[in-house]
Structures are given as C-alpha cells and as structure tokens.
Amino acid sequence: MNSSIFQSKIFRRAALASIVALGAFGASNSFAAAASTASTATVIVPIAITKSADLVFGSFAKGAGGSVTVSTSGARTTSGPILSTVGGTPSAAQFDVTGEGVSTYTITWGGDVELLTGTGLTGETMALTRISDLAAGNATSGEVATGTLTAGAQSIYLGGVLTVGAAQVAGDYTGSVTATVEYN
Amino acid sequence: MRPRVGYQRFFRCSALELALMTTIAVISASASADSVKTSVSAVVIAPANVSDTVLIHASSALASDVTANLTIRLPGAGLPGPDNRPLHSASATSLAVLSNDCLQTIRILASCVKRMHKDGMLNGDPVSNILLNAAVDTRFARNDVGVTVTYN
Numbered sequence: 002m003n004s005s006i007f008q009s010k011i012f013r014r015a016a017l018a019s020i021v022a023l024g025a026f027g028a029s030n031s032f033a034a035a036a037s038t039a040s041t042a043t044v045i046v047p048i049a050i051t052k053s054a055d056l057v058f059g060s061f062a063k064g065a066g067g068s069v070t071v072s073t074s075g076a077r078t079t080s081g082p083i084l085s086t087v088g089g090t091p092s093a094a095q096f097d098v099t100g101e102g103v104s105t106y107t108i109t110w111g112g113d114v115e116l117l118t119g120t121g122l123t124g125e126t127m128a129l130t131r132i133s134d135l136a137a138g139n140a141t142s143g144e145v146a147t148g149t150l151t152a153g154a155q156s157i158y159l160g161g162v163l164t165v166g167a168a169q170v171a172g173d174y175t176g177s178v179t180a181t182v183e184y185n
Numbered sequence: 186m187r188p189r190v191g192y193q194r195f196f197r198c199s200a201l202e203l204a205l206m207t208t209i210a211v212i213s214a215s216a217s218a219d220s221v222k223t224s225v226s227a228v229v230i231a232p233a234n235v236s237d238t239v240l241i242h243a244s245s246a247l248a249s250d251v252t253a254n255l256t257i258r259l260p261g262a263g264l265p266g267p268d269n270r271p272l273h274s275a276s277a278t279s280l281a282v283l284s285n286d287c288l289q290t291i292r293i294l295a296s297c298v299k300r301m302h303k304d305g306m307l308n309g310d311p312v313s314n315i316l317l318n319a320a321v322d323t324r325f326a327r328n329d330v331g332v333t334v335t336y337n
Contacts, residue, residue: 049219050221055223055224060229069227089228173226182219
C-alpha cells in the first residue's frame with residue numbers, strides 16, 4: 002500500500018504548479034539588468050513601559066453614595082462618600098515609558114472598568130472611570146492617547162473616579178488597568 | 186531511508202523561510218510596543234455603629250480639676266492639621282459628635298459639627314451630655330452613648 006502524501010496525484014499537481022510559477026519568476030531575471038543600491042537600516046531602541054506606582058483610592062465610608070476621585074497627582078476628593086485617613090495613602094498610578102530619543106507613541110488603555118469585592122454581587126462593584134495625563138497635573142477627567150518621548154523617556158499618570166453606591170458593601174475592592182504603548 | 190527528492194527539499198526550505206520571517210515579525214512587533222498592568226484598590230469601610238467606642242486621639246485621661254480644650258476625634262479622623270485643629274476629615278466616618286443643643290439636622294451634618302465644635306474643639310470641664318448621631322444609617326435617630334474624652 003502506498004500512503005505517502007508526496008505520491009498522491011493532487012499533491013504532485015500542486016507541486017508542479019508551484020515549480021512552474023517559480024520558474025516564471027526566475028525567467029524574468031533573464032531580462033533584467035543588474036544594479037546596486039545602498040541599503041541602510043536603523044536599529045531603534047525598543048519602547049518599554051514599567052509601572053512605578055499603583056492607583057490607590059484609600060479608605061472611605063459609602064455615606065449616601067456618590068463618587069471618590071483620585072486626580073493624576075494623587076489628590077483625593079469626594080462627592081458623597083466620607084473619606085478616611087486610615088488605611089492606604091491615596092495615590093495616582095505612574096507609568097514610565099522609555100524608548101528612542103524623541104519619538105511619538107500611542108497609549109491604549111485596557112483592563113477593568115469596575116472594582117470588585119467578594120463575588121461581584123449587587124453592591125460589590127464600583128464603576129471605575131480612568132483619568133490620565135502626562136504631567137501629574139491634578140487632572141480630574143480625560144485620558145491621554147498619545148505621548149512624545151523626550152530624551153527617550155516620559156511618564157504617564159493615571160487617576161480615576163469611583164462611583165460609590167448608597168448600598169455599597171464594605172470590603173476591599175480591587176481591579177487592574179493595563180497601559181499599552183506603541184511607536185507611531 | 187529513502188533519498189529526498191527535489192520538491193521535498195523545496196518545501197522544507199520554504200517552511201524554514203516562513204518560520205524565519207515569522208520570527209523576525211514577532212521580534213519587530215515586540216520592539217515597537219509594550220504593555221504593563223497596574224493594580225487599582227479601594228477600601229469601603231462600614232459606618233461605625235453608635236455603640237462603638239469613639240476613638241480619642243490623645244491618651245491622657247481627663248482630670249476634672251483641669252480645664253482645657255478637648256478634641257474628640259472620630260475613628261479614622263487622623264492627626265491634626267498644621268494649626269493643630271482636627272483635619273476636615275474629623276467627620277471621616279459615618280458618625281458625628283453633636284452637642285445637645287445642635288438644632289440642625291443631620292442632613293447638613295458638616296456645618297452642624299463645625300458650628301457646635303468650633304472646628305472640632307470642645308470647651309469646658311466637664312463636657313457632658315454628648316450625643317452621637319449615626320449620620321448615614323439612622324439619619325434622624327439620636328442615641329446616648331458613653332464618650333470618653335482626653336486631652337489633645
């Protein structure tokens with residue numbers, strides 16, 4: 002019994018067609034004159050991003066519900082919930098981008114849009130709205146989508162707004178945000 | 186072992202070429218983009234119950250023959266500000282300390298605390314009949330609780 006794929010009729014025809022096509026390409030070289038060109042290549046520094054601080058909202062009581070904002074400079078404000086100074090110190094997240102000299106790049110945000118405690122039942126989630134800028138400028142809204150490296154470096158700052166429900170369950174809430182940078 | 190025929194060699198070379206190009210493409214892609222994840226956290230604390238002990242900032246017990254400004258700081262209120270007054274977060278929990286003659290409703294709790302306590306400071310010796318009001322869960326309820334005060 003002959004089971005080799007190389008000996009099947011269909012395979013032989015496909016291979017023959019490929020060889021004929023390659024021959025046609027090869028034949029075209031017979032009509033081309035030789036020439037030389039200078040080839041150059043620039044190896045750029047790969048773009049990289051690291052995290053040097055996490056986004057921390059700290060502790061607060063739900064109050065009558067509302068929102069807690071951490072600006073891109075790490076300042077915390079509230080509209081409704083009652084802030085506590087006990088527990089983690091509020092801070093904005095910081096990302097450090099490195100790469101090629103002066104070059105532009107895009108920033109894509111991803112990750113969770115709500116923080117979660119327990120199993121995420123009613124009252125166990127808080128919606129998260131991202132805030133970001135490139136200067137820790139105390140921004141309380143908006144997101145940056147592009148950046149420009151200066152001397153191969155730039156930092157991105159991330160704050161956020163948490164929406165707190167009047168029936169928010171007490172607990173430790175966590176989530177994550179992903180920042181992706183890419184050369185333009 | 187059977188000898189390799191020409192087309193077998195051709196396809197092997199093509200496969201190698203394809204693998205090489207794929208590798209180059211992957212390396213190129215990783216050089217032009219990168220990503221990192223940060224964690225986001227928050228702690229929602231439960232409102233204090235009126236039966237809870239009020240946290241006093243200082244540790245010395247109040248002596249009846251001494252008069253001084255007294256500071257009652259609620260749990261989570263933190264340290265005083267630069268002027269030695271309690272920070273605004275003195276109302277940092279769902280409880281507020283109100284004296285009996287506070288006529289304002291709990292709904293405007295902050296202004297009531299400010300008015301009655303002079304930005305958190307109580308005057309007098311003794312200071313008595315302090316009521317604690319649950320600002321959130323039992324908004325209009327008043328409950329007598331035992332309060333211990335100490336010097337700031």
